[in-house]
Amino acid sequence: MSSSAWWRDAAIYQVYPRSFRDSNGDGEGDLQGVIAGLPYLADLGIDAIWLSPFYKSPNKDGGYDVADPRDVDPRFGTLADAKELIEAAHSHGIKFIADIVPNHFSSDHIWFQEALNSPKGSVARSRFHFYDGRGENGEIPPNNWISIFRGPAWTRTPDGQWYLHLFDSSQPDLNWNNPDVAADFEKTLRFWLDLGVDGFRIDVAHGAVKENLLVDHRDPERLIDALRLDFLDISEEERAGLLSDVPFFDREGVHEVYRKWRSILNEYPGDRMTVAEAFVYPSSRAARYVREGELHQVFNFNFMMLGWDAATMRASIERTLAELVDVKAPATWVLNNHDTPRVVTRIGGARKARALAMLIHALPGGIYIYQGEELGLPSADLPDNARQDPAFIRSGGTDKGRDECRVPIPWDSKLPNYGYGTGTPWLPQPTDWAQYSMDVEAADPDSSWSLYKKSLTLRHSHPALGGEGVPTWIEAPAGIMHFTREPGLEVVVNTTDNQITVAVSGSSILLESAAGSSLQGGQLAIAANTTTWLQR
Ligand code: NOJ
Numbered sequence: 001m002s003s004s005a006w007w008r009d010a011a012i013y014q015v016y017p018r019s020f021r022d023s024n025g026d027g028e029g030d031l032q033g034v035i036a037g038l039p040y041l042a043d044l045g046i047d048a049i050w051l052s053p054f055y056k057s058p059n060k061d062g063g064y065d066v067a068d069p070r071d072v073d074p075r076f077g078t079l080a081d082a083k084e085l086i087e088a089a090h091s092h093g094i095k096f097i098a099d100i101v102p103n104h105f106s107s108d109h110i111w112f113q114e115a116l117n118s119p120k121g122s123v124a125r126s127r128f129h130f131y132d133g134r135g136e137n138g139e140i141p142p143n144n145w146i147s148i149f150r151g152p153a154w155t156r157t158p159d160g161q162w163y164l165h166l167f168d169s170s171q172p173d174l175n176w177n178n179p180d181v182a183a184d185f186e187k188t189l190r191f192w193l194d195l196g197v198d199g200f201r202i203d204v205a206h207g208a209v210k211e212n213l214l215v216d217h218r219d220p221e222r223l224i225d226a227l228r229l230d231f232l233d234i235s236e237e238e239r240a241g242l243l244s245d246v247p248f249f250d251r252e253g254v255h256e257v258y259r260k261w262r263s264i265l266n267e268y269p270g271d272r273m274t275v276a277e278a279f280v281y282p283s284s285r286a287a288r289y290v291r292e293g294e295l296h297q298v299f300n301f302n303f304m305m306l307g308w309d310a311a312t313m314r315a316s317i318e319r320t321l322a323e324l325v326d327v328k329a330p331a332t333w334v335l336n337n338h339d340t341p342r343v344v345t346r347i348g349g350a351r352k353a354r355a356l357a358m359l360i361h362a363l364p365g366g367i368y369i370y371q372g373e374e375l376g377l378p379s380a381d382l383p384d385n386a387r388q389d390p391a392f393i394r395s396g397g398t399d400k401g402r403d404e405c406r407v408p409i410p411w412d413s414k415l416p417n418y419g420y421g422t423g424t425p426w427l428p429q430p431t432d433w434a435q436y437s438m439d440v441e442a443a444d445p446d447s448s449w450s451l452y453k454k455s456l457t458l459r460h461s462h463p464a465l466g467g468e469g470v471p472t473w474i475e476a477p478a479g480i481m482h483f484t485r486e487p488g489l490e491v492v493v494n495t496t497d498n499q500i501t502v503a504v505s506g507s508s509i510l511l512e513s514a515a516g517s518s519l520q521g522g523q524l525a526i527a528a529n530t531t532t533w534l535q536r
C-alpha cells in the first residue's frame with residue numbers, strides 16, 4: 001500500500017441497490033440500474049461506490065441476510081451483471097467496494113439448512129451457535145440477550161435446541177471458532193477480488209466473535225437501546241456504561257480475523273481496501289481496527305451521532321484525528337447511511353445539512369455519501385403498512401425501523417416514479433419529491449446536488465483539500481468553527497441562527513453552503529448555519 005493510496009481521502013458513494021434505480025420495471029433496483037446511473041455518479045465527482053449486498057438472499061433484512069455470498073440474487077441480476085458493473089465502474093474511473101457480512105448468514109444458506117437437519121453436537125451445527133435451553137425442558141433460551149431488532153436473540157428449533165441471532169431470526173450468527181467459517185469467508189474475499197472489486201465494507205465488523213455466550217446480561221433491553229445508531233434518548237453516561245463491555249461486540253478475537261483478511265488483500269495489486277462498520281466504545285477502540293496489518297478504514301459513527309454544534313463537533317474532530325495518529329490510518333466522515341435517519345432530517349433541515357457536508361468535505365481523510373444525500377433528500381414519511389424493516393416487524397411497530405431512509409431516489413421529475421423505474425417502487429415515494437429530482441437539481445446552480453458537485457470537484461483540484469494531516473484551529477466566537485489547511489484554504493462554519501462577523505485571512509470566497517455572507521477588509525460576516533471556504 002502506498003501512503004497516497006486512493007482510498008485514504010476518497011469520496012465514497014453508498015449505493016443501496018434496491019432503491020437506486022430499477023431497470024426492469026419490477027419495482028426494485030438492480031445492477032443494470034446501477035450501471036445506468038454510473039455516468040451521473042461520475043459527473044458528481046465521486047471516487048468509488050460501495051454497494052450494499054446484492055447477493056442471493058430471501059431479503060428479510062435488505063440483503064444483509066446472505067444465502068450465497070458468491071452469487072447474485074435474481075432480483076438484482078446475474079453474476080455477469082456484477083462483472084459488467086465492476087468493469088463499467090472502472091471505465092468511468094470509479095472504484096467498486098462490495099459489502100461482506102461475517103457475523104451471520106441467512107437461514108436459507110445451505111449450511112444452516114444442513115445444521116437444522118443434523119443432530120445436536122454435529123459439525124454442521126457447530127458452524128453456528130446452537131445450545132440447549134435452560135429450564136426443566138430446555139424451554140428458556142440459553143441466555144437473556146435481546147436481538148438488535150428486538151425480541152429474544154435466540155430461536156428454538158424443532159428438536160429443542162436454540163440458535164443465536166443478534167439480528168433477525170432469519171440471520172443465524174456464525175461461529176468463528178469453527179475453521180470452516182474462516183475458510184469460507186476467505187473464499188468469498190478471493191472470489192470478489194478476482195472479479196476486480198477494489199475493497200469491502202465489513203458489516204458488523206466488531207461482532208463476529210462472541211464471549212460468555214451462556215451468561216445473562218445485566219440489562220439486555222437497555223443495552224440494545226444504547227447500541228442504536230439513531231440517536232435514542234439516552235445519556236452519554238448511561239451509554240458509556242453499557243457500551244464499555246458488550247459481550248457480543250469488540251472482542252479481541254475479531255482482530256485475528258482481520259489480520260488474516262488483510263494478508264489476503266495484500267496479495268492483490270492496486271491498493272484494495274476495507275472499511276469496518278464497527279460501532280465501539282469508547283471511540284479510541286475504533287482505532288484498533290485500523291492498526292498496521294489490520295483494516296484500512298473504520299466508519300466514524302461517533303461524529304455522525306453529534307448535533308449541529310461547533311464546540312462538540314470540533315472536540316470530536318480533534319479527538320478522532322488524535323486517536324488515529326498512532327495507527328497512521330486516515331479518518332472517515334459520514335453523515336448518514338441506510339440504517340439511520342437522513343442527515344437533513346436528523347440535523348434539522350437542508351440548510352444545516354449542506355453546511356455540515358461542506359465541513360466534512362474540508363476535513364482530512366475520506367468521506368462517505370449515502371445515495372440521495374447529494375440531493376438533500378429528507379427521510380420520507382411512510383404509512384406503517386408500507387414498512388418492511390425487520391426492526392419494525394419484530395418490535396411490534398414501536399421501533400419504526402429504517403425504511404424511511406431507504407425510499408427509492410428521484411431521477412427525473414417528469415417521469416413516473418421520478419424516473420426510478422416503471423414499476424411501482426417497493427416503498428412509496430413522497431408526492432413532493434419532484435423538487436429533489438436530479439434533472440431539477442442539476443439545472444439549478446444553487447441546488448444541493450450542485451453544491452456537492454462543486455465541493456467534490458474542489459476536493460480533486462484544490463491542493464489543501466482531501467489529503468491527511470490536521471487542520472490548524474483558530475480560536476473563534478461561540479458557535480463558530482474556524483480552521484485553515486495548507487496550502488491556502490480557510491474554513492469558517494457558523495452553527496448558530498445568527499449572522500456572525502469573524503476576522504479571516506482569506507481573500508476570496510471559494511465556495512459557500514448558502515448565499516448571504518459577505519467578505520470585506522478581512523472580515524467575514526458569515527450567515528447563519530453556513531459553511532464558507534475561503535482562498536488565502
Ligand atoms: C448493519 C447493516 O448496515 C444493517 O442494515 C443490517 O441490518 C445489520 N448490519 C445486520 O446485518
